[in-house]
Amino acid sequence: MLPHVYDQLYRTRIDETVRYLSHYVTSHPDPCRILDIGCGTGAVLGRLAENHNVTAKGVDCDPDLIAYAKKGVSSRVDFEVGDILDKECRERLIAAGPYDLITMMFHVVNYFPYLTQVQELLQDLRGVLTDRSMFCFDAWGPEVQLFSGYSRELSDGSFIITKRIPDESLVGSILVEFTELLPDNEGKFDLHKEDVLMTPHSRSALELVARQAGYSQIHFRPGLDGWDMLCNLSCWSGAVNDR
Numbered sequence: 001m002l003p004h005v006y007d008q009l010y011r012t013r014i015d016e017t018v019r020y021l022s023h024y025v026t027s028h029p030d031p032c033r034i035l036d037i038g039c040g041t042g043a044v045l046g047r048l049a050e051n052h053n054v055t056a057k058g059v060d061c062d063p064d065l066i067a068y069a070k071k072g073v074s075s076r077v078d079f080e081v082g083d084i085l086d087k088e089c090r091e092r093l094i095a096a097g098p099y100d101l102i103t104m105m106f107h108v109v110n111y112f113p114y115l116t117q118v119q120e121l122l123q124d125l126r127g128v129l130t131d132r133s134m135f136c137f138d139a140w141g142p143e144v145q146l147f148s149g150y151s152r153e154l155s156d157g158s159f160i161i162t163k164r165i166p167d168e169s170l171v172g173s174i175l176v177e178f179t180e181l182l183p184d185n186e187g188k189f190d191l192h193k194e195d196v197l198m199t200p201h202s203r204s205a206l207e208l209v210a211r212q213a214g215y216s217q218i219h220f221r222p223g224l225d226g227w228d229m230l231c232n233l234s235c236w237s238g239a240v241n242d243r
């Protein structure tokens with residue numbers, strides 16, 4: 001999805017995520033070291049860096065989103081292109097640790113077709129978290145009617161329509177088809193289409209893999225609204241009693 005459309009479309013959710021993560025960042029000794037996996041346009045990380053003393057790294061596999069993210073924020077955020085499922089990328093991020101907070105927000109895990117990939121990732125990153133660190137991520141489960149018949153007009157006149165198509169190649173996965181109608185300089189509309197493969201992961205399965213990967217104190221909070229996250233997990237890497 002085009003970056004500015006993304007930021008407009010999800011403004012409320014970005015605000016809510018920043019508010020939630022800010023509680024954690026302010027309760028942490030300065031500077032809070034953050035890694036944001038699947039950082040997208042960098043909106044969440046940029047806002048945290050603007051308002052708090054953080055050192056932050058954002059990674060995303062989409063070069064267009066990273067180019068956009070780099071334009072927007074302070075020098076305290078380091079953005080890079082990388083696929084977190086790729087071993088080399090992961091080792092690079094691990095070498096840059098430790099981190100006080102790792103975030104993977106707004107259904108990044110639904111881009112991973114297999115739960116084992118989530119478990120391996122949690123396991124590998126467990127080693128770069130301190131005993132007071134938090135790993136925070138969220139997901140859609142199979143119960144959620146992903147984007148079914150969803151459409152919205154944005155303030156610049158652009159229009160986004162999403163629909164889902166069952167994917168025959170991967171059991172349980174669906175293709176989410178985004179169609180964006182964007183105004184050009186002459187007031188005409190350009191059509192952009194993008195298909196994203198997404199796999200729902202249930203809350204109980206994610207909780208289990210987080211425990212197996214060595215996380216404790218797994219908390220859930222409700223999603224923002226009907227079609228937002230089904231499950232938000234905050235996993236602490238140590239047994240801390242005062243949460």
Ligand SMILES: C[S@@+](CC[C@H](N)C(=O)[O-])C[C@H]1O[C@@H](n2cnc3c(N)ncnc32)[C@H](O)[C@@H]1O
Nearest residue numbers: 038039040060061062083084085105106108111
């Ligand atoms: C829905 S967006 C969420 C963006 C951002 N975290 C937010 O809260 O607005 C999901 C992002 O995950 C990225 N992503 C998906 N799979 C990835 C992977 N294997 N490695 C890195 N980024 C990935 C996508 O490119 C996309 O930008």
